Amino acid sequence: EAQVTQNPRYLITVTGKKLTVTCSQNMxxxxxxxxxxxxxxxxRQIYYxxxxxxxxxxxxxxxxKVSRKEKRNFPLILESPSPNQTSLYFCAxxxxxxxxxxxxxxxxxxxxxxxxx
Amino acid sequence: GNSVTQMEGPVTLxxxxxxxxxxxxxxxxxxxxxxxxxxxxxxxQLLLKATKADDKGSNKGFxxxxxxxxxxxxxxxxxxxxxxxxxxxxxxxxxxxGSQGNLIFGKGTKLSVKP
Numbered sequence: 001e002a003q004v005t006q007n008p009r010y011l012i013t014v015t016g017k018k019l020t021v022t023c024s025q026n027m028x029x030x031x032x033x034x035x036x037x038x039x040x041x042x043x044r045q046i047y048y049x050x051x052x053x054x055x056x057x058x059x060x061x062x063x064x065k066v067s068r069k070e071k072r073n074f075p076l077i078l079e080s081p082s083p084n085q086t087s088l089y090f091c092a093x094x095x096x097x098x099x100x101x102x103x104x105x106x107x108x109x110x111x112x113x114x115x116x117x
Numbered sequence: 118g119n120s121v122t123q124m125e126g127p128v129t130l131x132x133x134x135x136x137x138x139x140x141x142x143x144x145x146x147x148x149x150x151x152x153x154x155x156x157x158x159x160x161x162q163l164l165l166k167a168t169k170a171d172d173k174g175s176n177k178g179f180x181x182x183x184x185x186x187x188x189x190x191x192x193x194x195x196x197x198x199x200x201x202x203x204x205x206x207x208x209x210x211x212x213x214x215g216s217q218g219n220l221i222f223g224k225g226t227k228l229s230v231k232p
Contacts, residue, residue: 004160033219042224043161043206058219090160096218100149101168104210104220108160 002027006091006109013081014117021076021112023091030096031103032074033058034066036087037111043090049074050096081116088113119144123207123223130197130230138192138226140181140207148209150174150183150190151220155204164192164205197230204228 004025013019025032033048035058045058049068063085065077074093078085091109095102124139142148149168153161165174170185179194190207207223 040224043222045219048219092161100210100212100218101166103218104149104151104166104208105163106161106220108162110160111158 002107004091004093004107004109006089006112008112009110010113012115012117015082016080019078019081019114021078021089021091021114023074023076023109024072025074025091025093025107026072027093027107028071029093029107030071031106032068032091032093033106034064034074034076035090035092036060037090038087046076046089081114083116086114086116119148119209119211119221121207121209121221121223123205123226126204126225126227128226128228130228132199132230132232133196134230136192136194136197136201136228138205138207138228140190140192140223142188142190142207142209144188144209144211146211148211150181151208151210152179152181152190152192153206153208153222155206155225157203161206197228199230199232202228202230 007022030051034046035043044060047066049055089112092106094106120143151166152164154164155161165176167174167183173182181192204225204227206225
């Protein structure tokens with residue numbers, strides 16, 4: 001089954017304690033992206049990657065890091081989480097080399113709800 | 118810049134009512150347009166898309182027509198069901214590489230359908 005998986009689904013942590021949210025896809029997609037969803041603000045892109053070892057900042061990258069060492073995985077790292085990073089996080093993937101229609105057809109993970117105390 | 122504007126919600130309808138969720142866009146190029154749906158507790162999933170002017174995307178009884186002259190992509194359904202209760206996102210993507218090739222989302226419209 002084609003899918004994007006995220007772990008953990010729920011996480012409560014304290015300010016300053018480093019954490020990693022994993023994302024994995026089994027569709028051999030070139031493109032992967034992280035979003036955060038907050039009430040009234042919709043979806044905002046954090047980082048994206050167009051292929052292995054190619055990453056770039058989205059609209060709200062401050063306080064986050066990513067890496068893309070393998071095509072299937074795109075972990076999101078919060079080195080020193082703060083309460084303003086409390087949010088619902090989504091990973092997504094898509095084809096990148098087949099035109100705008102394919103690029104826009106993104107497959108989303110189920111989300112990770114993070115609470116930073 | 119490039120952007121998507123959706124009608125603000127929440128939208129509350131009775132079962133079998135007609136649904137319209139307005140979406141307009143601003144784009145420097147020629148975008149492809151999408152509607153995504155997010156059911157409670159889940160990630161987003163693609164509902165329908167259209168890639169050129171006058172194209173109609175359709176799925177699960179929902180339809181949207183790409184109107185270049187009005188820069189719109191309104192979502193419609195003739196008879197909503199309780200199971201359609203969700204948040205709906207309009208989005209566009211331009212046919213460029215780099216950051217210009219990322220999906221741009223509207224803020225979402227929450228739909229609640231009452232029995």
